[in-house]
Amino acid sequence: SGESSEDEAQIKWEEQQIKKAVKLSQETYDDLSLHKSQPAKPKFEPSVSLPPVDLEIxxxxxxxxxxxLQxxxxxxxxxxxxxxxxxxxxxxxxxELEKSSDAAxxxxxxxxxxxxxxxxxxxxxxKLKYINELELAVHVLLQQRAMRIVNRRQDELKNETAYIQHLTSGNRKPTNDGLEGAEKSQLLEMCEHRRTLRRQVRECSGEADHHEGMSSDDELTPTEVTKFQKSRDNVLEDSRKVFEDVHADFCDIRKILLKFQEWKEKFPDSYCEAYISFCLPKLLNPLIxxxxxxxxxxEVGVIFSQNFAELEEMPWFRAIEEFSDARNKSESKRDDNPDKEVLPRVIEKTILPKITAFVKSVWDPLSTSQTKNLVQLCNSIFEKQVLSKNExxxxKEDLVNMVVQRMKKSVEEDVFIPLYPKSTVEDKSSLHSKFQDRRFWSAVKLLSNVLLWDGIVxxxxxxxxxxxxxxxxYLLLNLINMPPGPDNIEKCNKVVACLPERWFQDLQSGSTLPELLNFCQHLLQCAHTLHRDNHSDETKEVLLLMMRVKALHMVEDFLEEYKLEHLKPMI
Known part of the structure; x- marks a missing residue:
């Protein structure tokens, strides 16, 4: 077994050696074949013949x-x-062509x-002639209506005064029993009838703070109202026909202003040099x-069935305002905008003279509604709309002077407060007492209307x-002849309520206005009488009225005199 294993190892070693020999011979063959396949590199020969170079050539x-090239x-x-x-x-x-074209x-x-x-x-x-006629026709209608109301009020005042005078003298009827006397009685009955109707309306509306005599008494009969309305409608119908045969370019304010706006945008310098902003107010006057x-x-105006609460909402006003505020897109040598003065000049040349005419012929200073509307309108014009700065x-001066003139006339002609013996007015239900109270409250109403003009006049x-x-x-004379009491205090309270608070803001001396000294003396006398009669609440109320008009020294002296220490904290 040992020999067989050695033989096997010998055989394996021989096989390995044979494989190595075969592999080595194959690699050698491949290298030789690759070397033979590469071509030989050519060799460079520097000796090549070139033509001769001549610098001159x-x-x-x-x-x-x-x-x-040059x-x-x-x-x-x-x-x-x-x-x-x-x-x-x-x-x-x-x-040159452009210049000739622009010039053309x-x-x-x-x-x-x-x-x-x-x-x-x-x-x-x-068209100006027709406009003047229509404007005059409407103004005459309003003036006639106003004069009719004023004349009726004055006639009724005279008749009622005469009637009560006859009663005072012992006669139960006026001395004139003819037709004139019957007419006077009828006028008095109509006046009382209107007064009764107004009283019923106030009771239905719950208006408690009202006194007989504070109404304007400007109601017209149904016949008069119908006649006035018909005449005014006829004039308005004619006014709509004034420009019906005219193209809109010549009667529409907005379109007219667009023409001048085009001029201002194209040629701003020549537009300013032509002073168009000075001419437009007069040019637009008839159309406005x-x-x-x-x-x-x-009144709260109605113009062609369109309600306008304020002057600023009228069509012509808006058109001029838009025109004045329009920006100039073209380059101009001027930095200012002269058209800003167009609207103020229109107001000065057209609106204020018209208002002045109404104040002169139509306005009733005794009418609170008319006075409030007029004052509100003037405040809107004088405060919101700045008048022309260059003029x-x-x-405005003419308007204010006319307002003062009409108020003076009303004070002289419309105020009448009769003085009767105390025995005839002690009974508050008597004709004398009622008539005197009505005349007093009518004067208080006029006082309130006059003081509404503070800040304008x-x-x-x-x-x-x-x-x-x-x-x-007038008023103080009636108050002095009244006994101190609730009625007197109420009347004094109404008088003080009419006074503008602005008048007392800068009073630092402890004294009231010089014009109110007599009134404060009356209040002080009432306070003395009421305190002596042990009317403490009424006394305190009178002292508060004196404090509202800044009569502080009088109040302090009164409290010191009666040792009213508990009332000093109210000062």
């Missing part, structure tokens, strides 16, 4: 080449210069604008007046009319 050829460059340069000259010439020609267009625009303005002026001049034919500044507003003028003339001359 090279120089000559380069010179010829440069000369040729000739081509000069030709291109001449061609370039020619093209540049042609371009400049073309630009000059274009500019400008001339065409100005000629068209001139023709338009001439036609517009001719149209308005032709047509829209205002049915406008009543004393002294003569129209000069303060000295308002204080003169309201305090010196109305309060001290």
């Amino acid at each position: 090279v120089k000559k050829r380069l010179t010829e080449r440069i000369t040729s 000739d081509v460059h000069r030709a291109h340069q001449r061609e370039y210069e020619k093209y540049m000259e042609d371009i400049e010439s073309s630009k000059m020609a274009v500019q 267009l400008n001339y065409k625009f100005y000629r068209a604008m001139k023709t338009y303005v001439e036609n517009l002026i001719n149209c308005l001049n032709e 007046r047509v829209q205002l034919i049915n406008w009543n500044p004393l 002294c507003s003569r129209a 000069q303060e000295d003028t308002v204080r003169d009319l309201g305090l010196r003339k109305l309060l001290n001359r």
Whole structure:
């Protein structure tokens, strides 16, 4: 077994040696075959024959080449210069053509604008006569209605005064028993009937803070209302026909302003040099007046069935406001906008004179509703709408002067408070007492209306009319002749409620206004009487009234005199 294993090992070793020999011979063969397949590299031979180089020939050829290029460059340069000259010439020609074209267009625009303005002026001049007639017709209607109410009120006052005077003298009937006496009795009955109707309306509406005599008594009979409405409707119908045969470009304010807006945008400098902003208010005046034919500044206006709560909401106002606020898109040498003055000038030249005419002929200073509407309108114009800065507003001055004139006339003609013996007015249900109270409250109403103008009319003028003339001359005389008590205090309270609080804000001396000294003396006398009669609540109420008018020294002296220490904290 040992020999057999050695034989097997010998055989394996021989086989391995044979395999190694075969593998080595194969690799050697592959290397030889690869070496034979690669081509042989060519060898470079430096000895090649070239033509001889002559520097003169090279120089000559380069010179010829440069000369040729220079000739081509000069030709291109001449061609370039020619093209540049042609371009400049073309630009000059274009500019000349453009200038001639703009001049023609400008001339065409100005000629068209001139023709338009001439036609517009001719149209308005032709219609101006009809506008004046319609405006006058409406104003006459309103004036006649106002005069009818005022005359009726004055006649009723005279008749009622005469009737009560006859009763005081012992006669139960007026001395004149003829037709005139019957007419007077009928007037008094109609007056009492209207008073009763107003009282019933107030009771239904729950209006408690009202006194007989504070109503305007401006009701018209149904026949008068129908007649007035019919006449006014006829005028309004005619006013709608004024421009019915006119193209909108010549009667529509917005379209007219668009024409001038186009001018301002295209040629702003010539527009300003022509002072168009000064001409427009006068040019638009007739068109605005047509829209205002049915406008009543004393009432909540209705213009052609369209309600306008304020002046700013009217169509012409909006159109002018938009025109004034329009931005100029073109370049102009001017930085300011002269059209900002168009609206203020329209208000000065058209609106304020119309309001002044109403104040002169239609306004009733005794009417609280009319006065409030008028004051509100004036405040809106004077505060919100700044009047022309470059002109002294003569129209505003005329309006204020007319307001003062009408209030003076009303104080002189409409205020009458009779004085009767105490025995005749002690009974509050008597005719004397009722008539006296009505006249007192009517004067208080006028005082309130006069003081509403504080801030528009000069303060000295308002204080003169309201305090010196109305309060001290009429109202105070009635208060002094009344016994201290609830009625007297109520009347004094109403008087104090009318006074503007602004008057007492800067009073630091402890004394009231000079015009209120007599009134405060009356309050002080009432306080003395009430305190002596042990009416502490009424006394305190009177002292509070004195404090509201800043009569602090009087109140302090009163408290010191009666040792009312518990009331000092209210000072």
